[in-house]
Amino acid sequence: MFFPTLLLILTQLNPFPHPPIAQTGIASPYSQSILLGYNVTWPPTTKGIASQYANGVMQEVIAYRQRVGQIPQDLSLYDGFIAVLEVDDIGRTYLLRPVTSPHWEVFLAVDCAGIADGGYAWMTNSGIIAEVDWESAVRWDTVGHGIEIEMIPLYRVPPQ
Numbered sequence: 001m002f003f004p005t006l007l008l009i010l011t012q013l014n015p016f017p018h019p020p021i022a023q024t025g026i027a028s029p030y031s032q033s034i035l036l037g038y039n040v041t042w043p044p045t046t047k048g049i050a051s052q053y054a055n056g057v058m059q060e061v062i063a064y065r066q067r068v069g070q071i072p073q074d075l076s077l078y079d080g081f082i083a084v085l086e087v088d089d090i091g092r093t094y095l096l097r098p099v100t101s102p103h104w105e106v107f108l109a110v111d112c113a114g115i116a117d118g119g120y121a122w123m124t125n126s127g128i129i130a131e132v133d134w135e136s137a138v139r140w141d142t143v144g145h146g147i148e149i150e151m152i153p154l155y156r157v158p159p160q
Contacts, residue, residue: 045150045151045152046129046150046152047099047129047148047149047151048127048128048129048130048148048149048151049126049127049128049129049146049147049148049149050082050096050128050129050130050131050132050142050146050147050148050149051126051128051131051132051146052131052132052133052134052136052137052142052143053131053132053133053134054134055134056134057134058081058083058110058111058133059133061083061110061111062075062081065090065091065110065111070090070091070110071091071108071110075108078093078107078108079105079106079107079136080096080105080106080107080108080132080133080136080139081107081108081109081110081132081133081136082094082096082107082108082109082110082111082130082131082132082133083109083110083111083112083113083131084109084111084112084113084129084130085112085113085123085124085129086112086113089112089153090109090111090112091108091109091110092108092109092153092154093107093108093109093153093154094106094107094108094109094130094151094152094153095107095151095152096130096132096149096151096152097149097150098140098142098147098148098149099148099149099150104152105136106154107130107132107136111131126146129149129151130149130151
């Protein structure tokens with residue numbers, strides 16, 4: 001599992017060629033600390049709609065992904081969780097924010113759209129680029145309707 005290595009990187013590196021993290025509008029101290037180990041594709045951002053999972057559903061997905069080793073056990077550094085379009089993006093970290101917010105939040109992709117159940121077609125046809133966890137939808141006051149977001153993928157910095 002990559003997480004112990006990631007923690008070491010987080011405490012030692014700041015690979016950003018742009019303003020210090022404290023000046024970027026990152027929402028929480030946890031968000032700021034997790035970004036120290038990432039190289040951000042800054043820009044481009046992807047804009048689209050975020051819908052949300054029903055209450056409790058994302059927690060079931062998280063438990064499964066942890067059980068099969070696809071995501072870390074310690075999720076305390078993340079502000080929220082998302083489902084994305086592509087299966088290869090499960091375990092990737094993203095910055096997300098509603099377009100009306102100046103604050104970026106750190107999200108972990110824990111699920112993806114299914115082709116067999118029509119989820120992929122529904123998301124792409126509706127302009128949905130992510131589905132957020134229930135708690136994030138409550139925090140953003142978007143339960144029951146979508147919200148326009150910006151999303152930036154982050155990539156782990158390889159160990160030196």
